[in-house]
Amino acid sequence: RAAFDRIRDLDGNLRALLAKDEPRSLALARAADARLGAGERTPVLGLPIVLKDNLHWSGLPMTCGSRVLDGYVAPYDATVVRRLLEAGAVPIAKANLDEFAMGSSGEYSAFGPTRNPWDPSRVPGGSSSGSVVSVAAGYAPLALGSDTGGSVRLPASFCNVTALRPTYGVLSRYGLTAMASSLDQVGPIAATAEDLALAFQVMAGVDPQDSTSVDLPEAERLAPLRAADLKGLRIGLPKEYFAEGLEPAVRAVLDGALREFERLGARLVEVSLPHTRCAIDTYYLLCTSEVSSNLSRFDGVRFGLRVRPSEGGLPEMIAETRDQGLGSEVKRRILLGTFCLSKGYYDAFYLKALKARTLITGDFHAAFAEADILASPVSPGTAFPFGAKTEDPLAMYLADAFTVPASLAGLPCLSMPAGFTGGLPVGIQLIGPALSDVRLLEAAHAFQ
Ligand code: GLN
Helix, strand or coil: CHHHHHHHHHHHHHCCECCCHHHHHHHHHHHHCHHHHHCCCCCCCCCEEEEECCECCCCCECCCCCHHHCCCECCCCCHHHHHHHHCCCEEEEEECCCHHHCCCCCCCCCCCCCCECCECCECCCCCCHHHHHHHHCCCCCEEEEEECCCCCHHHHHHHCCEEEECCCCCCCCCCECCCCCCCCEEEEEECCHHHHHHHHHHHCCCCCCCCCCCCCCHHHCCCCCCCCCCCCCEEEEECCCCCCCCCHHHHHHHHHHHHHHHHCCCEEEEECCHHHHHHHHHHHHHHHHHHHHHHHHCCCCCCCCCCCCCCCCHHHHHHHHHHHHCCHHHHHHHHHHHHHHCCCCHHHHHHHHHHHHHHHHHHHHHHHHHCCEEEEECCCCCCCECCCCCCCHHHHHHCCCCCHHHHHHCCCEEEEEEEEECCEEEEEEEECCCCCHHHHHHHHHHHC
Protein backbone atom coordinates (compact mmCIF):
# COMPACT_ATOMS: atom_id res chain seq x y z
CA ARG A 1 0.00 0.00 0.00
CA ALA A 2 2.90 2.32 0.74
CA ALA A 3 4.15 1.71 -2.80
CA PHE A 4 0.76 2.61 -4.26
CA ASP A 5 0.53 5.75 -2.10
CA ARG A 6 3.89 6.84 -3.40
CA ILE A 7 2.79 6.18 -6.98
CA ARG A 8 -0.43 8.15 -6.44
CA ASP A 9 1.54 11.12 -5.08
CA LEU A 10 4.29 11.21 -7.68
CA ASP A 11 3.36 9.48 -10.88
CA GLY A 12 0.93 12.10 -12.17
CA ASN A 13 4.04 14.22 -12.67
CA LEU A 14 6.74 11.63 -13.44
CA ARG A 15 4.63 9.33 -15.68
CA ALA A 16 6.85 6.31 -15.21
CA LEU A 17 4.03 3.78 -15.25
CA LEU A 18 1.61 2.53 -17.90
CA ALA A 19 -0.70 -0.10 -16.44
CA LYS A 20 -1.29 0.35 -12.71
CA ASP A 21 -4.99 -0.26 -11.91
CA GLU A 22 -5.21 -3.92 -12.88
CA PRO A 23 -1.78 -4.70 -11.40
CA ARG A 24 -2.84 -2.88 -8.21
CA SER A 25 -5.67 -5.23 -7.41
CA LEU A 26 -3.57 -8.25 -8.36
CA ALA A 27 -0.70 -7.03 -6.20
CA LEU A 28 -2.81 -6.29 -3.14
CA ALA A 29 -4.43 -9.72 -3.38
CA ARG A 30 -1.06 -11.36 -3.78
CA ALA A 31 0.52 -9.43 -0.91
CA ALA A 32 -2.39 -10.45 1.31
CA ASP A 33 -2.05 -14.09 0.32
CA ALA A 34 -0.96 -15.90 3.47
CA ARG A 35 0.48 -18.72 1.39
CA LEU A 36 3.24 -16.38 0.25
CA GLY A 37 4.61 -16.33 3.76
CA ALA A 38 4.23 -20.06 4.28
CA GLY A 39 6.73 -21.13 1.64
CA GLU A 40 10.45 -20.84 1.34
CA ARG A 41 12.04 -17.59 2.50
CA THR A 42 13.50 -16.20 -0.69
CA PRO A 43 15.34 -12.89 -1.00
CA VAL A 44 12.42 -11.34 -2.92
CA LEU A 45 9.52 -12.70 -0.89
CA GLY A 46 6.82 -10.01 -0.77
CA LEU A 47 9.02 -7.52 -2.57
CA PRO A 48 7.18 -4.97 -4.80
CA ILE A 49 8.68 -4.96 -8.29
CA VAL A 50 8.03 -2.99 -11.48
CA LEU A 51 8.32 -4.55 -14.95
CA LYS A 52 9.29 -2.82 -18.17
CA ASP A 53 6.34 -3.12 -20.52
CA ASN A 54 8.21 -5.22 -23.06
CA LEU A 55 8.20 -8.18 -20.64
CA HIS A 56 5.33 -10.67 -20.63
CA TRP A 57 3.31 -10.87 -17.44
CA SER A 58 0.51 -13.34 -18.03
CA GLY A 59 -3.00 -11.91 -18.22
CA LEU A 60 -1.93 -8.28 -18.41
CA PRO A 61 -1.76 -6.02 -21.45
CA MET A 62 1.71 -5.52 -22.88
CA THR A 63 2.26 -2.46 -25.09
CA CYS A 64 6.03 -2.16 -25.63
CA GLY A 65 5.26 1.58 -25.59
CA SER A 66 3.60 1.20 -28.99
CA ARG A 67 0.11 1.63 -30.46
CA VAL A 68 0.70 -1.40 -32.64
CA LEU A 69 0.08 -3.68 -29.65
CA ASP A 70 -3.28 -2.05 -28.73
CA GLY A 71 -5.42 -4.77 -27.20
CA TYR A 72 -2.64 -7.36 -26.83
CA VAL A 73 -2.72 -9.35 -23.60
CA ALA A 74 0.30 -11.44 -22.57
CA PRO A 75 -0.63 -15.14 -22.75
CA TYR A 76 2.31 -16.33 -20.60
CA ASP A 77 5.02 -15.14 -18.19
CA ALA A 78 8.54 -14.30 -19.27
CA THR A 79 10.96 -16.71 -17.60
CA VAL A 80 12.50 -13.98 -15.44
CA VAL A 81 9.03 -12.83 -14.38
CA ARG A 82 7.95 -16.41 -13.65
CA ARG A 83 11.03 -17.01 -11.49
CA LEU A 84 10.40 -13.82 -9.51
CA LEU A 85 6.72 -14.73 -9.06
CA GLU A 86 7.61 -18.24 -7.93
CA ALA A 87 9.98 -16.71 -5.38
CA GLY A 88 7.15 -14.59 -3.98
CA ALA A 89 7.86 -11.18 -5.53
CA VAL A 90 4.85 -8.90 -6.05
CA PRO A 91 4.73 -7.09 -9.40
CA ILE A 92 2.94 -3.76 -8.91
CA ALA A 93 2.99 -2.11 -12.35
CA LYS A 94 4.18 -2.10 -15.95
CA ALA A 95 6.61 0.68 -16.78
CA ASN A 96 6.86 3.14 -19.66
CA LEU A 97 9.64 2.78 -22.21
CA ASP A 98 10.84 4.11 -25.53
CA GLU A 99 8.75 2.35 -28.19
CA PHE A 100 10.07 -1.22 -28.52
CA ALA A 101 13.06 -0.18 -26.39
CA MET A 102 14.46 2.01 -29.16
CA GLY A 103 15.80 5.21 -27.68
CA SER A 104 18.14 6.76 -25.14
CA SER A 105 15.95 9.35 -23.48
CA GLY A 106 12.49 7.99 -22.68
CA GLU A 107 10.91 10.43 -25.17
CA TYR A 108 9.89 7.90 -27.83
CA SER A 109 6.99 6.17 -26.06
CA ALA A 110 3.62 6.35 -27.84
CA PHE A 111 2.21 7.13 -24.37
CA GLY A 112 4.30 10.24 -23.76
CA PRO A 113 7.62 10.83 -22.03
CA THR A 114 8.67 9.89 -18.49
CA ARG A 115 10.27 12.65 -16.40
CA ASN A 116 13.49 12.64 -14.40
CA PRO A 117 12.75 12.82 -10.66
CA TRP A 118 15.89 14.91 -10.03
CA ASP A 119 14.71 17.57 -12.50
CA PRO A 120 11.36 17.00 -14.22
CA SER A 121 12.35 19.33 -17.08
CA ARG A 122 14.96 16.74 -18.08
CA VAL A 123 14.83 13.25 -19.57
CA PRO A 124 15.34 10.23 -17.31
CA GLY A 125 17.33 8.41 -20.01
CA GLY A 126 16.08 5.39 -21.90
CA SER A 127 14.89 3.10 -23.01
CA SER A 128 14.05 1.60 -19.59
CA SER A 129 12.87 5.04 -18.48
CA GLY A 130 9.85 4.02 -16.40
CA SER A 131 11.61 1.11 -14.68
CA VAL A 132 14.54 3.25 -13.60
CA VAL A 133 12.33 6.13 -12.44
CA SER A 134 10.23 3.66 -10.42
CA VAL A 135 13.31 2.77 -8.38
CA ALA A 136 14.72 6.32 -8.28
CA ALA A 137 11.40 7.74 -7.05
CA GLY A 138 10.90 5.00 -4.49
CA TYR A 139 7.88 3.21 -5.98
CA ALA A 140 9.62 -0.15 -5.65
CA PRO A 141 13.05 -1.39 -4.51
CA LEU A 142 13.48 -3.46 -7.67
CA ALA A 143 12.56 -3.07 -11.33
CA LEU A 144 13.33 -4.99 -14.48
CA GLY A 145 14.41 -3.26 -17.64
CA SER A 146 16.09 -4.47 -20.79
CA ASP A 147 19.47 -3.45 -22.15
CA THR A 148 20.32 -3.80 -25.82
CA GLY A 149 22.84 -1.00 -26.14
CA GLY A 150 22.67 0.70 -22.76
CA SER A 151 18.99 0.91 -21.87
CA VAL A 152 19.36 0.20 -18.17
CA ARG A 153 22.82 1.72 -17.72
CA LEU A 154 22.14 5.12 -19.26
CA PRO A 155 18.93 5.89 -17.32
CA ALA A 156 20.52 4.51 -14.14
CA SER A 157 23.31 7.06 -14.50
CA PHE A 158 20.83 9.89 -15.20
CA CYS A 159 18.68 8.96 -12.16
CA ASN A 160 21.24 7.87 -9.52
CA VAL A 161 20.46 4.16 -9.22
CA THR A 162 22.38 0.94 -9.92
CA ALA A 163 21.64 -1.32 -12.90
CA LEU A 164 23.21 -4.48 -14.24
CA ARG A 165 23.44 -5.72 -17.79
CA PRO A 166 24.43 -9.38 -17.29
CA THR A 167 26.67 -11.47 -19.54
CA TYR A 168 24.70 -12.23 -22.71
CA GLY A 169 22.69 -15.39 -22.05
CA VAL A 170 22.77 -15.41 -18.27
CA LEU A 171 19.21 -14.12 -17.95
CA SER A 172 16.63 -15.75 -20.19
CA ARG A 173 15.17 -13.64 -23.00
CA TYR A 174 12.06 -15.85 -23.22
CA GLY A 175 9.11 -13.47 -22.94
CA LEU A 176 11.18 -10.33 -23.48
CA THR A 177 9.91 -8.78 -26.70
CA ALA A 178 12.78 -9.00 -29.18
CA MET A 179 14.35 -5.80 -30.41
CA ALA A 180 17.83 -6.91 -31.55
CA SER A 181 18.11 -10.52 -30.44
CA SER A 182 21.90 -10.84 -30.50
CA LEU A 183 22.15 -7.88 -28.11
CA ASP A 184 19.02 -7.92 -25.90
CA GLN A 185 19.40 -8.74 -22.21
CA VAL A 186 17.10 -8.34 -19.23
CA GLY A 187 18.62 -5.90 -16.73
CA PRO A 188 17.65 -5.53 -13.07
CA ILE A 189 17.61 -2.06 -11.49
CA ALA A 190 17.88 -1.28 -7.75
CA ALA A 191 19.41 1.20 -5.35
CA THR A 192 22.54 -0.87 -4.77
CA ALA A 193 24.57 -3.75 -6.19
CA GLU A 194 23.74 -5.75 -3.10
CA ASP A 195 20.02 -5.56 -3.92
CA LEU A 196 20.71 -6.38 -7.57
CA ALA A 197 22.57 -9.51 -6.55
CA LEU A 198 19.54 -10.80 -4.65
CA ALA A 199 17.27 -10.42 -7.65
CA PHE A 200 19.91 -11.75 -10.03
CA GLN A 201 20.27 -14.90 -7.96
CA VAL A 202 16.55 -15.59 -8.23
CA MET A 203 16.41 -15.03 -12.00
CA ALA A 204 19.64 -16.63 -13.28
CA GLY A 205 19.94 -20.24 -14.42
CA VAL A 206 19.69 -21.99 -17.76
CA ASP A 207 16.34 -21.80 -19.53
CA PRO A 208 15.56 -24.39 -22.21
CA GLN A 209 13.11 -21.87 -23.73
CA ASP A 210 16.00 -19.59 -24.72
CA SER A 211 18.53 -21.24 -27.02
CA THR A 212 21.20 -18.66 -26.14
CA SER A 213 20.83 -19.23 -22.42
CA VAL A 214 24.02 -20.07 -20.46
CA ASP A 215 24.67 -21.05 -16.86
CA LEU A 216 26.91 -19.14 -14.50
CA PRO A 217 29.96 -21.20 -13.46
CA GLU A 218 29.62 -22.73 -9.99
CA ALA A 219 32.09 -20.27 -8.46
CA GLU A 220 30.00 -17.37 -9.70
CA ARG A 221 26.75 -18.53 -8.14
CA LEU A 222 25.89 -16.37 -5.26
CA ALA A 223 25.27 -16.76 -1.73
CA PRO A 224 24.86 -13.28 -0.27
CA LEU A 225 27.49 -11.04 -1.85
CA ARG A 226 30.90 -11.18 -0.25
CA ALA A 227 32.28 -7.86 0.88
CA ALA A 228 35.00 -7.99 -1.74
CA ASP A 229 38.47 -6.88 -0.90
CA LEU A 230 39.57 -4.52 -3.65
CA LYS A 231 43.26 -4.75 -2.68
CA GLY A 232 45.29 -5.32 -5.79
CA LEU A 233 42.25 -5.25 -8.11
CA ARG A 234 43.48 -3.87 -11.41
CA ILE A 235 40.94 -1.41 -12.79
CA GLY A 236 41.55 -0.61 -16.45
CA LEU A 237 40.65 2.84 -17.74
CA PRO A 238 40.05 2.69 -21.50
CA LYS A 239 41.80 5.79 -22.80
CA GLU A 240 39.36 6.10 -25.73
CA TYR A 241 36.52 6.64 -23.23
CA PHE A 242 38.28 9.34 -21.24
CA ALA A 243 38.83 11.51 -24.27
CA GLU A 244 37.34 14.42 -26.10
CA GLY A 245 33.57 14.60 -25.85
CA LEU A 246 33.43 13.71 -22.17
CA GLU A 247 32.11 16.76 -20.32
CA PRO A 248 34.77 18.11 -17.91
CA ALA A 249 32.31 18.25 -14.98
CA VAL A 250 31.43 14.58 -15.52
CA ARG A 251 35.11 13.73 -15.77
CA ALA A 252 35.73 15.45 -12.42
CA VAL A 253 33.04 13.35 -10.71
CA LEU A 254 34.49 10.17 -12.23
CA ASP A 255 37.99 11.12 -11.09
CA GLY A 256 36.63 11.41 -7.55
CA ALA A 257 35.08 7.94 -7.76
CA LEU A 258 38.30 6.48 -9.14
CA ARG A 259 40.29 8.00 -6.26
CA GLU A 260 37.86 6.27 -3.90
CA PHE A 261 38.54 2.94 -5.65
CA GLU A 262 42.27 3.57 -5.16
CA ARG A 263 41.73 4.36 -1.50
CA LEU A 264 40.01 0.97 -1.20
CA GLY A 265 43.14 -0.71 -2.55
CA ALA A 266 42.48 -0.96 -6.29
CA ARG A 267 45.19 -0.09 -8.78
CA LEU A 268 44.33 2.01 -11.84
CA VAL A 269 45.93 1.09 -15.16
CA GLU A 270 45.44 2.64 -18.57
CA VAL A 271 44.18 0.28 -21.27
CA SER A 272 43.25 0.80 -24.89
CA LEU A 273 40.16 -0.32 -26.83
CA PRO A 274 41.20 0.93 -30.26
CA HIS A 275 38.03 -0.03 -32.15
CA THR A 276 35.79 2.04 -29.88
CA ARG A 277 35.47 4.53 -32.73
CA CYS A 278 33.59 1.92 -34.80
CA ALA A 279 31.20 0.93 -32.02
CA ILE A 280 28.27 3.26 -32.72
CA ASP A 281 28.29 2.51 -36.45
CA THR A 282 28.57 -1.22 -35.82
CA TYR A 283 25.83 -1.22 -33.22
CA TYR A 284 23.35 0.77 -35.29
CA LEU A 285 23.93 -1.38 -38.40
CA LEU A 286 23.44 -4.65 -36.52
CA CYS A 287 20.65 -3.35 -34.29
CA THR A 288 18.58 -1.91 -37.14
CA SER A 289 19.11 -5.07 -39.23
CA GLU A 290 17.81 -7.25 -36.44
CA VAL A 291 14.99 -4.78 -35.72
CA SER A 292 13.79 -4.90 -39.33
CA SER A 293 13.56 -8.65 -39.10
CA ASN A 294 12.08 -8.90 -35.59
CA LEU A 295 9.42 -6.26 -36.07
CA SER A 296 8.04 -7.81 -39.24
CA ARG A 297 5.80 -9.89 -36.96
CA PHE A 298 3.67 -6.82 -36.16
CA ASP A 299 1.54 -7.09 -39.28
CA GLY A 300 -2.02 -6.60 -38.06
CA VAL A 301 -2.68 -10.32 -38.42
CA ARG A 302 -1.15 -11.88 -35.35
CA PHE A 303 -0.99 -9.33 -32.54
CA GLY A 304 -2.80 -6.22 -31.34
CA LEU A 305 -3.85 -3.44 -33.66
CA ARG A 306 -5.56 -4.07 -36.99
CA VAL A 307 -6.45 -1.12 -39.21
CA ARG A 308 -8.72 -1.93 -42.16
CA PRO A 309 -8.52 0.63 -44.92
CA SER A 310 -11.76 1.27 -46.81
CA GLU A 311 -10.25 -0.17 -49.97
CA GLY A 312 -7.79 -2.91 -50.78
CA GLY A 313 -6.97 -6.27 -49.28
CA LEU A 314 -4.38 -7.84 -47.03
CA PRO A 315 -1.31 -5.88 -48.22
CA GLU A 316 -3.15 -2.59 -47.66
CA MET A 317 -4.27 -3.73 -44.20
CA ILE A 318 -0.69 -4.59 -43.24
CA ALA A 319 0.67 -1.32 -44.59
CA GLU A 320 -2.00 0.78 -42.89
CA THR A 321 -1.62 -1.04 -39.55
CA ARG A 322 2.14 -0.56 -39.55
CA ASP A 323 1.85 3.03 -40.71
CA GLN A 324 -0.58 3.99 -37.97
CA GLY A 325 0.72 1.67 -35.28
CA LEU A 326 4.45 2.34 -35.33
CA GLY A 327 6.24 5.56 -34.36
CA SER A 328 8.82 7.42 -36.40
CA GLU A 329 11.95 6.08 -34.64
CA VAL A 330 10.75 2.50 -35.10
CA LYS A 331 10.02 3.17 -38.77
CA ARG A 332 13.43 4.78 -39.23
CA ARG A 333 15.13 1.66 -37.89
CA ILE A 334 13.03 -0.75 -39.95
CA LEU A 335 13.94 1.21 -43.08
CA LEU A 336 17.65 1.42 -42.19
CA GLY A 337 17.80 -2.26 -41.31
CA THR A 338 15.95 -3.38 -44.41
CA PHE A 339 18.42 -1.36 -46.46
CA CYS A 340 21.46 -2.88 -44.67
CA LEU A 341 20.18 -6.39 -45.28
CA SER A 342 19.21 -5.87 -48.91
CA LYS A 343 21.01 -8.03 -51.47
CA GLY A 344 23.23 -5.32 -52.90
CA TYR A 345 24.38 -3.96 -49.55
CA TYR A 346 24.60 -7.00 -47.30
CA ASP A 347 28.37 -7.40 -47.72
CA ALA A 348 29.08 -3.69 -47.50
CA PHE A 349 27.10 -3.10 -44.31
CA TYR A 350 25.79 -6.09 -42.38
CA LEU A 351 28.73 -8.42 -42.97
CA LYS A 352 31.24 -5.64 -42.38
CA ALA A 353 29.53 -4.74 -39.11
CA LEU A 354 29.78 -8.38 -37.99
CA LYS A 355 33.53 -8.26 -38.61
CA ALA A 356 33.86 -4.99 -36.71
CA ARG A 357 31.96 -6.61 -33.84
CA THR A 358 34.64 -9.31 -33.68
CA LEU A 359 37.37 -6.66 -33.55
CA ILE A 360 35.59 -4.77 -30.77
CA THR A 361 35.24 -8.00 -28.79
CA GLY A 362 38.94 -8.73 -29.36
CA ASP A 363 39.87 -5.33 -27.89
CA PHE A 364 38.17 -6.30 -24.63
CA HIS A 365 39.92 -9.68 -24.50
CA ALA A 366 43.27 -7.91 -24.88
CA ALA A 367 42.39 -5.34 -22.20
CA PHE A 368 41.46 -8.08 -19.71
CA ALA A 369 45.04 -9.37 -19.91
CA GLU A 370 46.08 -6.13 -18.22
CA ALA A 371 43.09 -5.39 -16.01
CA ASP A 372 40.58 -7.37 -13.95
CA ILE A 373 37.69 -5.03 -14.64
CA LEU A 374 37.29 -1.80 -16.60
CA ALA A 375 35.82 1.49 -15.39
CA SER A 376 34.44 4.17 -17.67
CA PRO A 377 31.85 6.91 -18.02
CA VAL A 378 28.30 5.78 -18.80
CA SER A 379 27.46 8.84 -20.84
CA PRO A 380 29.40 11.92 -21.95
CA GLY A 381 27.01 14.21 -20.05
CA THR A 382 24.21 14.36 -17.50
CA ALA A 383 20.43 14.17 -18.12
CA PHE A 384 19.53 16.57 -20.92
CA PRO A 385 16.41 18.74 -21.33
CA PHE A 386 13.40 17.37 -23.21
CA GLY A 387 13.64 17.87 -26.95
CA ALA A 388 17.41 18.47 -26.95
CA LYS A 389 18.12 15.48 -29.22
CA THR A 390 14.78 14.43 -30.71
CA GLU A 391 15.29 16.46 -33.89
CA ASP A 392 18.69 14.89 -34.53
CA PRO A 393 18.72 11.07 -34.44
CA LEU A 394 22.49 10.97 -34.77
CA ALA A 395 22.96 13.11 -31.65
CA MET A 396 20.62 10.72 -29.81
CA TYR A 397 22.61 7.70 -31.04
CA LEU A 398 25.89 9.27 -29.86
CA ALA A 399 24.61 9.29 -26.26
CA ASP A 400 25.29 5.51 -26.38
CA ALA A 401 28.98 5.73 -27.33
CA PHE A 402 30.19 4.31 -24.00
CA THR A 403 27.49 1.69 -23.51
CA VAL A 404 27.24 -0.11 -26.86
CA PRO A 405 30.78 -1.62 -26.99
CA ALA A 406 30.24 -3.93 -23.99
CA SER A 407 26.83 -4.90 -25.45
CA LEU A 408 28.44 -5.86 -28.76
CA ALA A 409 30.98 -7.98 -26.88
CA GLY A 410 28.27 -9.62 -24.71
CA LEU A 411 30.08 -8.64 -21.50
CA PRO A 412 28.59 -8.02 -18.06
CA CYS A 413 28.55 -4.36 -17.11
CA LEU A 414 26.81 -2.12 -14.64
CA SER A 415 26.16 1.51 -13.94
CA MET A 416 26.23 2.87 -10.40
CA PRO A 417 26.07 6.32 -8.82
CA ALA A 418 29.41 8.18 -8.77
CA GLY A 419 28.35 11.64 -7.59
CA PHE A 420 26.61 14.80 -8.71
CA THR A 421 27.37 17.83 -10.82
CA GLY A 422 25.06 20.83 -11.11
CA GLY A 423 22.46 19.00 -9.04
CA LEU A 424 22.32 16.08 -11.49
CA PRO A 425 23.56 12.52 -10.95
CA VAL A 426 26.58 11.03 -12.72
CA GLY A 427 27.06 7.28 -13.08
CA ILE A 428 30.21 5.21 -13.47
CA GLN A 429 30.29 2.04 -15.58
CA LEU A 430 32.14 -1.14 -14.62
CA ILE A 431 32.73 -3.82 -17.27
CA GLY A 432 33.98 -7.35 -16.56
CA PRO A 433 35.04 -10.43 -18.53
CA ALA A 434 32.29 -12.82 -19.67
CA LEU A 435 30.50 -14.57 -16.78
CA SER A 436 32.15 -12.41 -14.11
CA ASP A 437 28.76 -10.89 -13.20
CA VAL A 438 29.07 -11.69 -9.52
CA ARG A 439 32.62 -10.39 -9.17
CA LEU A 440 31.46 -7.20 -10.86
CA LEU A 441 28.59 -6.81 -8.40
CA GLU A 442 31.01 -7.45 -5.54
CA ALA A 443 33.36 -4.72 -6.75
CA ALA A 444 30.42 -2.32 -6.96
CA HIS A 445 29.26 -3.40 -3.51
CA ALA A 446 32.69 -2.72 -2.00
CA PHE A 447 32.58 0.80 -3.48
CA GLN A 448 29.05 1.44 -2.27
N1 GLN B 1 19.74 3.69 -26.91
C1 GLN B 1 20.03 2.46 -27.60
C2 GLN B 1 19.13 2.31 -28.79
O1 GLN B 1 18.34 3.18 -29.01
C3 GLN B 1 19.88 1.31 -26.68
C4 GLN B 1 18.50 0.85 -26.53
C5 GLN B 1 18.41 -0.36 -25.65
O2 GLN B 1 19.38 -0.76 -25.01
N2 GLN B 1 17.26 -0.99 -25.66
O3 GLN B 1 19.23 1.36 -29.51
